[in-house]
Amino acid sequence: MTYVTDTHALIHHVTDRKRRLGRRARSVFDRADRGLDTIIVPFTVLEEVLLLSEVGKVLIPLPFREFVVSLDKADNVDLAVNDTPVLLEAATFTGIRDPYDRMIIAQARVAGVPLITADEKVQESGLVRTVWD
Amino acid sequence: MFNGFERLNHRDVRSNHFDPRNTQVYTSSVQKEIEMAKEKVMTFVQARSKLSEIVDRVSESGDTYVVSKRQKPVAVIIGIEKYRELSGTSKYLKNVGGKKIFKLGGIGKAVGDIDEAIRELRKSRIEAVAKKFS
Numbered sequence: 001m002t003y004v005t006d007t008h009a010l011i012h013h014v015t016d017r018k019r020r021l022g023r024r025a026r027s028v029f030d031r032a033d034r035g036l037d038t039i040i041v042p043f044t045v046l047e048e049v050l051l052l053s054e055v056g057k058v059l060i061p062l063p064f065r066e067f068v069v070s071l072d073k074a075d076n077v078d079l080a081v082n083d084t085p086v087l088l089e090a091a092t093f094t095g096i097r098d099p100y101d102r103m104i105i106a107q108a109r110v111a112g113v114p115l116i117t118a119d120e121k122v123q124e125s126g127l128v129r130t131v132w133d
Numbered sequence: 134m135f136n137g138f139e140r141l142n143h144r145d146v147r148s149n150h151f152d153p154r155n156t157q158v159y160t161s162s163v164q165k166e167i168e169m170a171k172e173k174v175m176t177f178v179q180a181r182s183k184l185s186e187i188v189d190r191v192s193e194s195g196d197t198y199v200v201s202k203r204q205k206p207v208a209v210i211i212g213i214e215k216y217r218e219l220s221g222t223s224k225y226l227k228n229v230g231g232k233k234i235f236k237l238g239g240i241g242k243a244v245g246d247i248d249e250a251i252r253e254l255r256k257s258r259i260e261a262v263a264k265k266f267s
Contacts, residue, residue, distance in 0.1 A: 011247050016239035020247075033236040035229045048254060057250040060241040062225065066214055070223035074235035100255050 002038040003028050003131060004080075004108040006117035007048045007100075010041065011058055022132035025116050032076050039116075041071065042107040043082045044100050085110050093127055174199040174206060191215075 012020040013029040021029070031037040046068065052058040060067055071077045080086075082103055090106035101119065105128050108115040114129040115122065123130045173196065180187060180200045190196045191212040198210040217223045225240065226233045 007251050008248050010237075011241075011243060011251075014237050014239070014241045015243035015247070016241075017243060017247070029238060033234070033238050035232045035234045039237075048251060051254055052247070052250055055250075057244050057247065058241060059244065062223075063214060066218060066223060069218050070225050070235055073223065073226055073233055075232040076234050077237075098255060099259065 001028075002040060002078075002111065002113045003032075004040045004042060004104065004111060004113055004115045005045060006104055006115060006119065006122075007045045008118065009116040009132075010039075010045055011049065011052070014060070015058065022118060024131050024133060025118075028116060028131060035076050038076055038078060040078045040080050040107065040111055040113065042080050042104050044103045044107075046071075046079065048100070080107050080111070082107075093125075095125055095127065096121065172197040172199060174201050176200070177202050177207075180210070 009021065009025055009029075012018070013026075018026055028037055029039070032039045049058060049060075050064055053060055053064060062070070068079070072079050086103060086106045089110050090102045093102070093105075096102050096105060101122060104117075105115065105122060105125075108128045114131045116131050117123065118132050122128070123132065175183075175198060177200055180198065187198050187210055191198065191210055195212055195215060197215070199206045200208040200210065211219075223235075225235055227236065228234070
């Protein structure tokens with residue numbers, strides 16, 4: 001199965017903070033690492049990983065460029081861009097004020113897959129199926 | 134420091150044609166060398182005699198060296214990171230059942246509260262936009 005990931009979820013997995021992940025979120029990432037599920041990483045999420053790595057909040061053991069190139073080559077990860085359909089989808093709902101959350105939600109809606117997130121506002125919005133606990 | 138290396142422009146490399154008119158003798162300092170072209174051409178004999186230095190340069194500064202034989206470029210020496218970029222053979226990609234798998238779990242480290250860091254990042258970006266238009 002395929003899932004879209006929110007930024008915090010991906011970083012908790014990448015940095016091995018498994019206790020910060022919900023049970024189902026942990027299971028999805030573990031399955032993806034075995035090639036059984038696919039994780040869509042929105043452009044917005046990757047951009048935030050870049051900025052957090054630049055300020056030293058997230059340490060990844062390879063240059064960011066190689067990290068992205070490797071993700072792009074991987075079969076268990078899909079990199080998604082912020083294109084016109086995503087923007088137009090984000091324009092259809094205004095209940096979520098955070099513009100970055102809106103783009104991530106829109107990405108999941110366009111892909112038609114659940115979003116891995118602990119964000120209660122997103123979970124309760126009904127805008128997208130979510131996976132966490 | 135490398136002296137006497139000829140520099141080949143990108144058009145020559147793509148066309149696999151070595152044109153002496155487009156080369157120049159390179160005799161400047163290491164720093165100037167870094168600031169200038171990242172791709173240099175040298176003969177096989179030069180490359181062999183400077184191999185140790187070349188390996189250091191391609192791995193540390195990302196330079197590319199084109200090796201020529203009989204005035205034609207025949208091989209390239211590049212750093213392992215650049216090679217992995219070009220070939221898609223990252224050491225983090227494992228072949229599992231015919232699929233290229235990037236096992237992401239635990240490859241990195243977090244410093245401090247990531248949830249708070251993401252909140253702060255988004256807040257600062259939103260405030261920067263609001264300030265620009267206020």
